[in-house]
Amino acid sequence: MRRFHPYDHHGLARKRRKQRKMELAIRRDMQWHWRARHRWHQRWHRQRAHFKRSLGARLIAVFIVLACAGSGILWASMGSAYGLLWAVPALLLVTGLAFAMIRHMVEPLHALADGAEAFGRGELDHRVPVIHRDEIGDLALRFNQMADDIQAMLDGKRALLLALSHELRSPLTRARLHAEMVGEGPSRDALLDELAQMRDLISALLESERLGGGHRALQLADCDLAGLVREQAQPGVELQIEPGLPALHLDRLRVQLLLRNLVQNALRHNYGERGAVQVTLARAGQGVRLAVRDHGPGVPPEALAQLGQPFYRPDTARTRQEGGVGLGLCLCRLVAEAHGSPLVLRNAEPGFEAAVTFTLAAAG
Known part of the structure; x- marks a missing residue:
């Protein structure tokens, strides 16, 4: 083996270059292993994040675990004389846990369904x-x-x-x-x-x-609904009021508007030879039902669903003087809905009826 003389500078230089090459090789090897491990960690985190965000992947994982656990329980029970005594409860327990996990995963779907229903009811502030x-x-x-x-x-x-x-x-x-x-x-x-x-x-x-703000737009107070109906007494209008009705918590001015529009609309389309416009106020279940009926031609069945929409009139050939601008029934619908009740419009054969039920729960 060749020995380097202490003053052999060329030999020392070759030795240092060899050491540097070995150090660089070791460093490159360590960097390669670090990059490979780092890539593996990144891939693992990406797959884990995708698994957590994917509902389908989690459901598949639950089904796989359920199948494996069920298979293991059945295989273990086959080797025991009393295997069925503990296998059946174990299977029920595993199935119940899987059901609870799946229910927890799909729980947000119920919240979405509730939100869609609330949004459809006009509750635009629901989130x-x-x-x-x-x-x-x-x-x-x-x-x-x-x-x-x-x-x-x-x-x-x-x-x-x-x-x-x-x-x-x-x-x-x-x-x-x-x-x-x-x-x-x-x-x-x-x-x-x-x-x-x-x-x-x-x-x-x-x-x-x-x-349009619904219940928040109302100014509620104790209101004698029978007294408001009596104010509509006029030629061509017949009142039918059940005695002993309680006072309700209503917006008097808005209910007055509803009554006036319904009675005027009924008088406009009523055939006097068939009978007078009937305004009926009576108990109906847990509420008080107010109905206004005329004996006119009624409304085409295909137009009933659109009645109460702004500026909609069933007969487009009518003039403004004869049929209004199409906001009367819209206001009546808004007043009824603000009080928590729908405005029910139907053909009465003969004639047409508009009715709203004010609940007794709103009584003062």
């Missing part, structure tokens, strides 16, 4: 709780974002409509004052009638937007 950070959680987040966008859009529309309605009142009032200065005659009467209809339309629009 779906995000229970798990998985695919269903992403769907709940998107549902809540959609609800926020729709609510913002409706709030903007409502604010714009309210602002326009308020701004239109001033020029409308001035136009009416100028019209009253015009000489008397058919033109003046027609102009005043058109201005009155515009005023009623603006008032109806404002009221419909206020009632």
